[in-house]
Amino acid sequence: MFEIEVFSNPLNALAGEGGFLHHDNYIETTMYDEDLIKPALLLADCVHLRSHRLDLLLSEQRDLEMTGRFAPVYSRLMEISNRRAPRDLAFYGLSDADLLSDAEIAHYRRLLEEENALREKLNSVPLPTNVEALRAQRASNRAQLARFNDDWNKFLDRAEPFVRALRRRLRESIESFQSPAMSGLAERGLLIEDPWDDLPKSRPRQIQDDLLGPNAEFERAFLTMAEDLAHTPSSVMVDDELEHSLRALGAPAVSSGTGLTVAGAVKLVQMVEGVTALPLDEMADVREDLAAYIGPFRSFVLDVSGDVDWGGADDAERERLLKQTWESNVAPAIAEMEAHVRSASFVRNAIDVFAEGSEAFQSIGLAVGTWTAAGLVGFSTLSATVGAAPPLIKAVMRTVRAKEEVKRNRAYLVHALSQSRAVKRARKSGRRA
DSSP: OOEEEEEEOHHHHHHOTTOOOOGGGTHHHHHHHHHHHHHHHTTOSEEEEEEHHHHHHHHHHHHHHHTTSHHHHHHHHHHHHHHOOHHHHHHHTOOGGGSOOHHHHHHHHHHHHHHHHHHHHHHHSOOOSSHHHHHHHHHHHHHHHGGGHHHHHHHHHHHHHHHHHHHHHHHHHHHHTOOHHHHHHHHTTSEEEEOSOOSOOOHHHHHHHHHHOTTHHHHHHHHHHHHHHHHOOSEEEEOHHHHHHHHHHTOGGGGOHHHHHHHHHHHHHHTSTTTTTSOGGGHHHHHHHTHHHHHHHHHHHHHHHHTSOOTTOOHHHHHHHHHHHIIIIIHHHHHHHHHHHHHTOHHHHHHHHHHTOHHHHHHHHHHHHHHHHTTOOSHHHHHTSTTTHHHHHHHHHHHHHHHHHHHTSTTHHHHHHHTSHHHHHHHHHTOOO
């Protein structure tokens, strides 16, 4: 099975290095990955997508789960209440009254300090060795801490508008980072989706990362991805933005001949008319319909890309080489294939056959006229005419042989794709390229 492992960083590709993507534009990261894997799906038997978008999705799911716990809610509400930024209110859809007042902030901070001091005092008492005494001590500790319960229950009631708004926003983000089309491809075994970081997202790990620095979680994910990229046994391609970052680190897999060959082949597929217009949710059906032509087409574009000397070429030079390769190798092969397709036309072969004998051509013309006047049209009508049958059968045989020959052309997938119902519907509806 030919698998392509695709590494993607849609956030930086869309927002730039160190940039921020607005919440309403999170869905663009999903659209970016959909477009990135589309041409690879016409080459590979399976695409394994490793995207930072999945890390973002898992982080949002972790944060949604944490909205049912006291500590994350407390820290978030205290932070947003202390900042009182209009953009925060607009983002969450809150009013100023939904935030804690300065007096409430001071009260709950003092309350937390008192509780922490009491816990520290209780924890400093040596634990008794007697079981009954240990149980009594723990019961006493709980009773002393219980005096804070009413205040914290009031805090949670006060935080309810913020918690509802936070959950709504997190659910919207999670939905934006998900793709029904990619999930459908995964169900059919054509796509595997994974984050960069294979460690589970959890609150304890988040706390550990925060102690290491504000970018610790991303840095671990990036280094994990780079390590996996360097050792994957599959054919590899990375998006342009990620390639720039990896190149700065001197990652060897990015500049390897195999990686450049596969990336070049995928970009050549992307240049094929109809590929960008093809809806991703119909890709599985299109692949099934065109399964016989995918293997030969794959070997064709990989051979073409493999013949290119990518070594030492920068981004601009690669683009020039791709365009040059398309114009000198791919486009002529497609044009030759399309010429063969036209030669396989029954009408063209019928005309050629009839032109070989004027009497046969006249007889077929007379037969068409006679039977059309009688309201009977079609191949069976024409074949009923004795004079027309031999040339028509000859034309049919020529057409069949020509079609079988053209379908063996390694570039035939291009023609078959252009004739697929999915691409025709996409063109008619004017879907985005």
